[in-house]
Amino acid sequence: MFKLNLKIALRNLWKNKGFSLINIGGLAIGLASCMILLIYVAYEWSYDKQFKNSDKTYVVYQNLVASGKTFSWPWTPNVMANEVQEKIPGVKYASHSTYPRPNLITVGENRLSAKVVFTDPNFLKILDYKFIKGNSNQVLKDINSIILTKSFAEKLFGNEDPMNKTVKLENQDVLKVSAVIEDAPANSSIVFECLMPWTLFEKREPWVKESNWGNNMCLTLVQLRDNNLFSSANAAMEGIYKRNSKDNVAVALLHPLTKWHLYSDFENGKSVGGKIDQLKIFLLLAFCILLIACVNFMNLSTARSERRAKEVGVRKAIGSTRKSLINQFFLESILITFISTVLAFILVEISLPYFNNLLNIKLTIDYTNSGFWIALFSLMIFTGFVAGSYPALYLSSFEPIKVLKGLKIKTDSSVSVRKVLVIGQFVFAACLIICTAVIYQQLNYVKNKPIGYNQANLMQIAVEGKMHDSSKLELLKTQLLKSGAATHVTSFSSDVTEGGNNTTNIEWEGKNPKELISFNHRAIGNDFIETMGTELMSGRALSSQLKNDTNNVMLNEAAVKMMGLKWPIGATITFWGNKMTNVGVVKDFVVESAYQKVAPMIFYIDNHSDASVMLVRLNPDQNISSSLAQIDEIVKGIEPNYPVNRKFVNESFEVKFQDEKLLGTLSNWFGGFAIFISCLGLLGLALYMAEQRKKEISIRKVLGATTGNILTLLNKEFIKLVAIANLIAFPLAYIIINKWLSTFEYRISISFLPFALAISVSIVIAVLTVSMQLIKVAKANPIDALKYE
Template sequence: MFKNYFKIAFRNLWRNKGFSAINIFGLAIGLAVCLLITLFVIDELSYDKYNINADRIYRVTSDFKVNGSVFLDRESPASMAATMVKEYPNIEMAARLKNNGKILVKKDNQTLIEDNCYYADANLFKVFTLPMIAGDPKTALNEPHSLVINENIAMKYFNTLDVIGKTMHIDNTADYKITGVIKNMPVQSHLHFSFIKAISERADRNETQWTSENSMTYLVARKGVSQKEIDADLREACKKYAEPELKQFIHTTIADLDQKGDHFRFVTIPLTKIHLYSEVTHEREPSGNIQYVYMSVIIAVLILLIACVNFMNLSTARSAGRSKEVGVRKVLGSNRSSLINQFLVESVVTSFIALVIAWVIALFLLHYFNQLAGKQISLNLFANAWILPALLSATLIIGLIAGAYPAFFMSAFQPIQVLKGKLSAGFKNSFLRNGLVVFQFVTVIVLIVGTLVIYSQLNYIRNKTLGYNREQVIVLQNIYSLGEHSKSFKEDVLRLAGVKSVTFSGSLPTTINEDTEVYGKDASMSSGQSVGLETWYIDEDYIPTLGMQMAGGRNFLKNRLTDSTAVLINQTAATMLGMREPLNKFLYRNGHRYEIVGVVKDFNAGSLRNKIVPIIMNLGMDKRAMAMRIETKNIPALISQLQALYRGADANMAGQPFTYSFMADDFNHLYQSEQNTGKIFMSFAFFAILIACLGLFGLVTYAAEQRTKEIGIRKVLGATVTNIVAMLSNDFLKLVAISAIIAFPLAWWTMSRWLQDFAYRTNISWWVFAIAGLLAVVITISTVSFRAIKAALMNPVRSLKTE
């Protein structure tokens, strides 16, 4: 029986090649896109789950709001880890981590820049699952200048994993003894360790101050202990250890802060939620966003539904062509169940053919998708054993669901009516089919609006006045390696043709700046008079080099000794301090008095997702980076000159890495995820449009077939090709109009929610909806006209022949 079903199914598919191609290709595209998005979502949801104790590990977040100053950071007090384990039974163990950032590592006669270096407690290997290939995890980080590396680093520098006892020269200062080699960490981790140093060598490792945050704390709860209980323990510890310091430094209590709507607290976030749910703006590695995951799931479902809708529409549209087949079968004794089985088998066969094509499409798109999403997703069936069973099951279900309505619809035809030619299933009378077309175009229009809004926001970001000029600015890294030669290097650079000005500072608007200090408006640091200000160290050339403007007062002056205790603040800091006339007023920190000599006009530091923060600028020589404003058409030549000067500044610099970037590129990098999101949206919109066009093409073909005689009569009576095309297009354009009415408010609500992530954002203009609607109309007319013109040009004699 089933063998016969399959035979008939393949014959029908082959007999109607054009129809079958449209159906199969549309469903294949939907399956391919859905597969890629599913892999992306699974990847996003799997972060940090490789840890054995993942469900019991929590990271502590410092969350402060004092007198309007907001501070949210992933670091916490140095003594917290030991205190929580010692005094609170709910905590089984804890570990501290401190980011060491980029380091210099010597290899033969070269010095290379490496990332992902951390200081850590010996407990790190108990808290996290970091299998050690060589060495003893119990003792690997016991001694200062001990070093644990991953297998990639071992192979890169020694070409072997047998490296225990060997040394690595780091930061041009000290040799570190390798005491362990760990396996490379999974990609799905919020942190990656390439180098791990013993935290015991840091001077601040034993700092007891609870109002100073200098390390990341990870707590492992005992089995059965909830996050709520851990947070309660942290509240108690905060009151016990941090509140006395608050009374001492800013003369306030936690209760006083709560009463004013402020707070001083430590809270936890589960390890497995850091990647998608963290509200910390300065995560060490690029984070995901749970909203993007939800959006991806919705888009995958919608695109797959569009493909299934096509299948249903085109199958029911073929009912006129297959009605006589159904009528003859019923007359010859076929019951309805056998007809339903036949149509369901055809549907499932179509789905499985589409699955094979979908796999090929997914493989073809995978590299492009990985680039956009910043992933390393694989379609390897051996690495992802679940893929094939999941795909086969999903395809079977899709085939049955998508084929169910056509099967029940066509099997219900009455043989007497069919054989008399009284089939009434016209295009205009099918409310379900029209509703499904509306659903398709609602999805298409929403995706088009989403793409336009994302690009509008990115264009707003690119063109917004930021308060500084990022164009024609080169940033050189690794300046601290120059040591005492940095000053002469700066003077040499200034003499180069094309260099207008140069400044030393690691605090740049396009970098992450995390150093926040508490300043008071009086020497006693009384309650209500203290605020947290982001503290930058700059030189006297910083303001003019970056094209910033003074709102009042003056810039730092060269060789003016009194400026060592002078500061500049931005307008936001002045507002937060409640100072209408801040010039020549004083701020206090750690027993030192600082005079405000200038106010810098507000500028956007970091991403436009965040509001402008209060900033205070101290005069200092921050040699983490050098920024220079240039004016030249021959940038490659200038870069070569800079490299020559850098290498020749000192005999020891010959093997040092010369790294640079353009500030404009650094700025664009801040919005890489939004740019990728825009491209992904555009790609999804394209595929949704393509699937919808395939369905439209099939439906207009059906409509033309249903109205063949009507078209012939109209042509005999004088109708032109334009009249015929307009007649066939009219029904579909009405459906597009209904789709737009539904889609516009839905798209506006969705994209308004997305824009809420940005402190500075564009408005959703009317032209976005106008363009989306116009594109939908153009797509419809283009698709419909292609088939309608062919029907309109048909010789009316042929269409009016008696069958």
């Protein structure tokens, strides 16, 4: 029986090539879209889960109430790990480490900037990276040792065995390679190229040895013996700051490592979401696209009902049961789904490189993974049964006597079901159009919002090696200005677009002693205002040439407002226990997130001791390429041992919009696919109605109706369906997009424009799709339809 049903299914596919092509194409696009989204979701979901005991591993966070807001950071004091290991019940291992930072690693003439993590032996007990060479129990104990990742070892030594060979760190410390491990996975929150002992970090940075519960400078990882002990361990963590430092009001908590990437947003000290919200959107998108592909299949299959009616009648007359007919139609559906899946695979493999480039990751299909094949088979069977369910039940319900006598099949219920399905498709398509339009509006609003400084031609150069010497930095500034490549140069204590140092240790007259206010503080050099391209709202700029300016500061507008200073110039501020005088007010400018309000900032003179970058305003009258070549030459002349590390500020700023751009781009692409598949569903309904109303159209033509009259008449019904779909979509889209916008402090107001765009686009697409099919029927010779009457 199966063999016979398969032959019939194949014959039907071949006989109706046009229908088969549309059906297979629609399902293939739907499956391919769904697969790409699911591959991406699976990749993000697997973050930090590759370790054996990842489910028992936690990141120590601290909550601090300041400026009326609770700040949550995975930054902790250097003494946290030992305290947790010794005092917190249920802890198996606790480790402290630096976050990955660039350091120069040298082998002979081979000089490379590597992502380095300084840590202790417990780090590799918590995160069990695979060792290729070396003993995992002996590493990170020798102060002059280093662990390399496989790819970085190849960069340094090529095909040679790196074991026991030596490398130089920052042209100072000679380190012996004690082990080689597999590369840190790309879907890992901690990505590095080298691991070095914490004792070496203490040797290079002597201040690290000091026990200071107020200095949050490292990452602390904790592994529990059993997750049943989590509640007691987390409760004991809560007061760890206060137990060790009476005046410290910070609160510690354990945050699961497996949720670190996906649940990184905190509100009032509790995890409320993050990247997981985006993944939920993509999962919903994947499901809806597949669903509308199935709906499209239903519409196209039932549109051929009259052609299949006699087949059903004959088969029932010779003894076929309804069950066998249902099996037949389900087999056809699964066969089409199988062919669509093969085509979807081809589409996925073709499109993955594009999406990898777009997402800046490396998504691949692991064909050796049995879980992948199980998921794929389940998806295929699910799609086949969902897509074939309505056609199988509807087509198998025909009564043989009626269809064989040539009586008209009652179609009212099937038409209404198909209309509901088409409306459902366009509800989803309209929602996507509205949401995508609002995402782009929000993105453009924030990107074009005044940021308080001039990004054009502003570049930053990382201060490395010899450049940490103040005389070398002064020489660099002099040579850059003399070359004509730059018009202004200054130093800055951190990357312009990244978060810098924060403190609550600021006092002023009138401050509520019980209130903690968090300030961003930055060390700046001479000509800061001119180089940044910002404004001095009042007072004067700081200058290293004025001796008293070592005791002076500048505030930004947000700080003046927060402090409630009526006369900010000359105001006395206690900064880290030192009395300082404010001499200027700087216009607010964005240094971290463009989506949040500018934080209170305090600026003090640098004298080059705290500089991490040099800000360079390029000469607009000189060719950029030649300016960059000159800058590279000057930097190499001062510090030849390091590769020149420079970047434009606007490029760094653009990275901040990556998540929103990704959401907008994927919504755009898959929204387009959803609209295309919806059009195929509409085409199915148009084909069905054209078949059902052939005689009516012919009679109208005989009575004098023009092609235009007939098209207008038939299109009215489809426009009505699309209009109903939009009316349902509007409130749904408004709720969804309003919830998304509520997470931003700077947000647009939702206008009518995206809704107008949605209804306009959907109606135009519907009319074009339907008219392309109906025009053939409207132009047909009426004699062909009426000659048997």
